Amino acid sequence: MLAAIGARSIKDLFDDVPERVRFPELDLPAALAELDTRWELESLAGSNLTASDCACFLGAGAYNHFVPSVVDAVLNRGEFYTAYTPYQPEISQGTLQAIFEYQTMICDLTGMSVSNASHYDGATATAEAVITAINVHRLKRRKVVVSPFVHPEYRAVVRTYTQGMGLTIVGDENGGSAGLTDLLDEETACLIVQYPDFLGRVEDLSGLAEATHAAGALFVVVTDPIALGMLKPPGEFGADIVVGEGQGLGAGLNFGGPYLGFFASRKKYARKMAGRVVGQTVDAAGERGFVLTLSTREQHIRRERATSNICSNQGLVVLAAAVYMAALGKSGMRQVAELCYHKAHYAQQRIGEINGFSLLDDKPFFKEFVVRCPEPVQRINDYLLDEWDIIGGYDLGLDYAHLQDHMLLCVTEMNSRDEIDVLVEALGEVTS
């Protein structure tokens, strides 16, 4: 090969690299054979304690939901996972059709007209929703009103993303949500709420939607797709943009990623939507097929005029979600939601009866609820783990000053009645 190129050695090919820095000795551990690699990784994985080993009651944005075996069976097909972005549609119909089906199902789940082919996660999808709203208003409105009960990390990401855009983000400073609508004015580009909210609660959003529209702003709802198996979709409340975390749709926990940010909107915002989107068309023989479309919004064409720089999205996780939604389908998604709902309510009722523990309020909730604890949450969780092999709930004191010693507990279809009863028993012994 070198002869064909006319080079004497491979080293010669790197003559353009400054000699001073060329061919550094990298200080990395010696190469491992496959056998040894397995041993090391199994050892690392084995040293973790997970929802495989323990009963898990932890949620707060990442959920222990059931992943049917068909999801992985499909994801493991090399034609899917070793393919690139479907820029050459004639040999990428597998990916393209799967995304088109995903887009359709997300629309039906959320009650919206269009969906894109994903953002990185729920947090970045929320940030992109803000950017979309700003662009819909042609950069003339620079204020965002956000509920304090949108996931704390989502609100943080929105602020990081928009730090160079000169926006004012209000509504969540003090941890209380009273007066969100009071903050709406003709400077407001959008109002963002979460449904169910970070504390698990569900409420009718129509009033908020009306107030937001009256101010000429966009109503953005961050939601949980598992909840939408039974709850009224945000589209029916008047949402303009619906975003959220699709992790529960077959992505598994995976220590935080890769997850899935879905983004759906009203039809009129389709061209302002960032991210890839798949559309239907025909080929030269008149057959139905699918292609990436509306590409002129994207960075590779608009460059500095693009509204977002997103290129890669969540590809394979989109496929997982599509398979999940098809595998569970009309009846299964409803059933999963109801299992979560009833189990969570059973747990809440029993825990509310334990001496020393009390419930935050009696608002309707889906699969997560808040309990005031007689001791710091950290201490209770250490106890639950050490003595009962239970992964306890989220410490709300980390994010809300007025919620010290309050735990956010999550119950899903993965928690059996026995597990819940054991949790109740374990908590019962906290004050004794």
Add this chain to the structure above:
Amino acid sequence: MTRPLIFEISRPGRCATALPALDVPTADLPSSLLRDDLPLPEVSEIDLVRHYTRLSQLNYGVDTGFYPLGSCTMKYNPKINEQMARLPGFARLHPYQDEETAQGALFLMYHLQEFLAEIGGFAAVSLQPAAGAHGELTGVLMMRAYHLDRGDDQRDVILVPDSAHGTNPATTTMSGLKVIEIPSDARGNVDMVALEAACEEHGDRLVGMMLTNPNTLGLFDEHVEEITALVHEHGGLMYGDGANMNALLGIARPGDLGFDVLHYNLHKTFSTPHGGGGPGSGPVGASERLAEFLPLPIVDVDLQRSDDEELFYTFVDPPKSIGRVKAFYGHFGVLVRAYVYIRMLGADGLRRVAEHAVLNANYLKGRLEGTYPLPYDRTCMHEFVLAGPPDDVQAAGVHTLDVAKRLMDYGFHPPTVYFPLIVHEALMIEPTETESLETLDGFVEALLRIADEARADPDLLHAAPHNAPMRRLDEVHAAKKLTLRWKPE
């Protein structure tokens, strides 16, 4: 041939998953908050599996054949990666669990940070960004924050070469900054005269420069050290787009060349799969002076909780962090795959990756440059660009697009087309290191035959592909008659 959508094979009453019966008493349902209707498909498991199996057969992946997409580094995705990422000890780990229960995961993340820092020549690394573009946004926001932190608040300009990937200028705009485009010279390098002029004119407003090296032409910039020195001289910082790292592993470290911050693409250089468009992972490396601005959190050793036997790993927040760029910690599942890859190659293996990637690219270039027009007659790195089909073929009305579509009939995925924008009718070819000599020769043969076909029968190419699962698809129709979802009749 009609290929049904999942909705078209749906039948009422079917479900592919059996769920357990409810084992607790039912609670009251909030009827006003319940949905009426859930129009999702109803399919049996066998129909579901057949549906997706058939769809997969319409796809072309690296596992199918040669995939010379320039700038994408479509190397082989090792199967061991897939197995290790799926270990329950990783897959069932909740991100908010107590760190004590996640030490195996934190160990992996910490050491991957260290490996990437060593490979790139940086002081610190964040694994949080989810993709290359995400890493770019992170890096540019870090540069901006650095200047603001020093009270240098009049800087608002970023220099971007005209050969840059579209994400570079898009990122600049998202960060609230302005793009100044710098042309390339006849050798494919950044035009130093233009760069000097831009630095003179905008020097005190310069945030920095975004540079891809090797660049999107596949060329190592002959003045890279002058460039980084010049930008630094004017108080600016250097952002490195690490998309083309495959040519640099063990060959040169961007940090040593003067880059202050760089993103890596784990789904390119480090073998994690492309997944049909993602998930990727775009960790960011930072020099000493930018390390404190990295997104939070990163993994560090907690000496208090460590002992002689074992180190304890924990999340910490860089003191002047730009903030969080996504929820949780990053694409952990992708990080596992990259970690495995680096562990299995070691320093020598990584160096061989770069050497063979560059050798393969130069070999292809050498065999094709007699027939296809080569705009830059220089040794290339891991990829190179041709200026379309041979001149006489272009004159007869056959373009890069037609060549690309015809390549499918030969069983190859086309190269990248019409990028970078500075080459007319661009064809960007990146073979990667994981291809054999016979594969490369087969690809050359195909391209040479296609050039002949174009002369003898141009319509054959205009109507290509002929043997792919679909004929050429009408993108104009898709954009005009916008149909982004299925609707029942």
Add this chain to the structure above:
Amino acid sequence: MKLDPKARYTEEHEWARQDGDEIVCGITDHAQESLSDIVYVELPEVGDVFDEEDAFGVVESVKAASDVYMPLGGEITAINEELEDDPELVNQDPYGDGWLIRFAPDAPDDFDGLMDAAAYEAFVAEEEA
């Protein structure tokens, strides 16, 4: 390359015609040809005010998105709503049914300072060379 002899032209390939107190504006035949099939046109709102050379809209084909610029400064008085459903009008009849906007110019006398058809034709020929 078709030209409208009654129109004036800009270097960004827009044409402008006087109609009473207003100016009608669109893109030239040369422009529509380079873009090929136009799939979408983004237009401003009636009442929007722009300076000369400000971008007032975007013309999109499958592969490109081109900004369109004001030949003169002014306030938008009408937009071509037909283009919402039939963007190909811009390809088919760029100087007629494919018009983009009407506006009230701040400085109507500046109209004569724009290139005439002959000057534009020469300008395009030079650009191509």
